[in-house]
Amino acid sequence: MSAIRVALTVFCVFTFSIASASANPSLPLFLKNPDGAAIRALVIGIDAYQHVRPLKGSVADARDIEGALRSMGTTDVITLIDGQANRTSVLQSISALVQRTNPNDQIILSIAGHGAQEPETIKGSEPDGMQDVFLLSGFEPTPEGSKQRILGSEFNHFIRQFELRGAKVLFVADTCHGGGMAREVDPRAAQMSFRQVPTYTLTVDKLVPVQNENDPVTDLDLDRTTFLAAVDRNTKAPEVKIPAIDGLRGALSYAVARALEGSADANGDGKITLSELFSNVRQVVYQLSDQRQNIVTKSSPGSSSSNNVVFQLTRGLTVQPPANLPNGPQVAMADANPKASSRAAPAISAAPAAPEPQKSDLVANKIMTPIRLAALDGNSKNFPNFSSRETTVEIVPPLENPDLIWDPKSRDVISWGDVIAYQIDPAELVTVIDRTAAIRELKRIATKSPQPVRIAPDDAQHHNDEPVQIEMTDVAGRSVILFDISGDGTIQMLYPIGSDAAPTQTGSLRLPLRVRGPFGAEQVVVISTTQRLVDLEQALLQLNRRKSPGQMIKVMAKYLPADARVGSIGFFTAP
Template sequence: MRTLRGFDRRTGWLCAALLFAALIGLPLQPAHAAAELSISNPDGAALRALVIGIDDYQHVRKLKGAVADANDIVSSLRTMGVSDVVELTNAQADRASVLREISSLVERTKNNDLVFLSIAGHGTQEPERIKGSEPDGMENVFLLPEFATTPSGSVERILGSEFNHFIRQFELRGARVIFVADTCHGGGMVRDIDPRAAEMSFRQVPRYTLLVDELKPVSSSDDPKSELDLDHTAFIAAVDRHTKAPEVRIPGIDGLRGALSYAVARAVEGNADINHDGKVTLKELFSNVRQVVYQLSDQRQNIVTVSSPAQMPETEVAFELTRGVVLIQGTAARAASGQVATVASAEKQNPAPPAVTAKSQTAPTSAAATAPAAPSAALPPFRLTTPIRLAALDGKMGYFTSVKPQDASVQAVQPTDNPDLIWDPVSHDVIAWGDVVAYGVDVGGLTTVVNRTAAIRELKRMATQSPQLMRIWPDDRQQRSGQTVEVELSDVGSRAVLLFNVSGDGTIQMLYPVGSDAAMARSANLRLPLRVGEPFGAEQIVAVTSQQRMVDLETVLMQLNRRRASGQVIKSLERYLPADARIASIGFFSVP
């Protein structure tokens, strides 16, 4: 029996009966190469794009990251060699301009072209106009900057059926389409927001009633009844029809962004080519983007992917990647690629013993104990250049004069100034982006929480660059004492696995391999059962896998076991990650 601080681990292989999707990890585009990477159409024809981003709404709540999303995707496409790219942002994206540009794009499109459509902004739902076109009778709608519930303002929106109309026109010209919708249409949340947290930004407005609707939809007799009636189109949506898409913080980037747009931009740059064959299949694209969004959103977003019935995602090539010469190999290239991993649990013949609390456990021994020791020289301290923004719930900044973290500087801000951490001086709870990450932390303990926040930010960056599939079942809601949840991992067969936890106060806990655990995973898929217990707050589960046993990294993790050493873990990962490593970084959030 091993304990994941706040959870009890019960060993045993449990093959997943069903996976939400057969996801696989994706590699980071290498930073060291002798020639630039470019994207191409597998059919040899042109690649064209229309990208829309709207923050500056005039009559509904403004957004903060949709224009940056559009700029990012456009920059990625152009950097990757796509020349026919049209971008519309804010006031440029009125209805007349959107219809004009998409109609012009249809006219330019030729047989076998690949058309990329992307929109980031507010979404909502309205009763369907085509009876039976939607499973719940509601149609997705995309709002434009001047939308209002007045007669004239009602025109400034695009119906989902209108996008389908234009997609059909692309298909009739022999083109394939990838449509990315970084909006949301439902009103729920995967996990509740702590009421003390700073206000979050969502890409959804409440449903409304139009007393006078002057919109005259674009349509024709051969329009598809639904997305499933299209033939050569792949859809990627930020969330399902029942949840909201938050604007998130991306490690190393100022301001807020859409996790889906950010993931798509990185996939376009080459991160989605998991097997390095220069061909990104729809399965690879969907899998990469899904895992990146899941991790960047702290498990609040689960994207939706839909491909036409005639398409086979496993073999259908979304786009190809070309490079003039072979990549430069070596230490620098491996360090730059910061790749990602997965986790496993040893196969046991006997049932797992009853769960126990963390305090009743002794430090486990590991197979790594017989491996060669890691270098004894102390690693230089890990340190982020961007400060951790710390606020007190009552707005007073004097509390933090004694907070002197080693891994990042601290900037005291007001709770309304987009803080990374909010400390409640009454309960001493620490809140990060709507979740309580630690309960009952006095001022003296904030240093370790700040250090941990800096480390988690870096872990997210590394896991985003080359993610390994890892999911939480049955869901990603706050977990309560005594509940059992499972971490599910896939595509780990015949790979070496390391699994550890970074608790809310920065304590490192080695989870696998421990004791007699096999160093190499014995199955492609597994579920790791965990039982919720004290202390409550945030737990960051990190998995690293490689085709070879990571002896040095394994030894260092055992040396750091049960120590508050989150910064040292980051430094060790930077030093010892093998070139083919994959990383997954998933948070648990528990409450008493």
């Protein structure tokens, strides 16, 4: 895209940053309940569905969240994988967790797998009369198979039990229940995986819901609970590619795991507030899903998102695990993450502190993970001998999870359901390959400390001469650099140009643009820092209007400081 800037608008959102002294960085970093009580978790991940379409990343999601919790000192983590997650074991595990819960405990419930919708069992609980349902590994629409599901109202029943024992609850639902999408998938793309099954009919329903008269009617009736859902009730949640990680994953679970490891502490004060948690996870999911996914966040009425501290980060010494952990066979527990299982819960700690600063870890050298390229017709003879300067290239069949699919008839390049570039000759593919490698690296960095940035008016495909707007928040007192990488690899500097303010004097920036060709994928990169990066600005200006995505990575690796926030989001254009 050759974007044309129109009038730049700014608006104020006042933000405050609280600094604190770091504790001894030689001590391990732990996740702590700010109320001093325990953190306990039940984590469920299901890929191996027996009677409906299997998934590809839910088990990895569960292992990731389990590993993040254990590595951060949480010992009471029960993980149910695939067939372990049958209705009996789930109800037994969550009931046992209720029994060992104490006042002020922080309970984490996480489920990754298929979702569905059914007519509500509690009248008036949903505005549209449909309730969310979580499908277990043995579900099928038969009398016996109908038992293998958990109703959303049943989770609310157990959440109420936790609250009655004085606990707080964080519920993470990496599933989907609706059928829409932010953008339609190009029919030439490889099949995408979504966490939602088609509508079914239960002629005989043998499930007997767990419920009583004290159950909440809606989520709003809960008092100490936070919800994170992969998408809203009308949208499908895709399984996505995570940079430098094999296979597919759920973007929400991945983002939550990184947040639990401390990445959500935006201001470095050693505390993760509800506002920081929501903002961090929302932005990471938005970026990793190529703007197909907008999470839903909810908290109990009366909860202050800016003042409510969900977790603290402390540096401390390890001691014996807390009492009241499960013993014996009454709870089905999967094997712990071997890398993380040696970490114990913190008891003696220094002052709250964020992780010690790290150098920017942008990779400036040749990226070794290959870009997988396929011809839509399966004929690899169309391709020349590629000599990419930035990465290696692996030619694969179109059904073997390629990063890029080239259509020899139209010469379009497709990636994960979107057209990246139109009318690209074989000799020009090397620049698109280099761009793909560069953006993969940018996405990886942008999950570390993301700069909030969005595309307006929506995440649909945009057409010639349409207005779009880049909206950045939480930039008060920060210098901002904004540039675009077109589908053919062309760099375009967008901000600052000329008299643009740096640092920004207001809390948010809006940069209006108008769509121009060449069309395809646009990757907008936002960098915000506490000090102006004049050398980086000048280096990027030298790359302006050049097809140099690999050189852009090298420039960022040279000049990007450790405290930089990076946002990397795409939007998609067509003639």
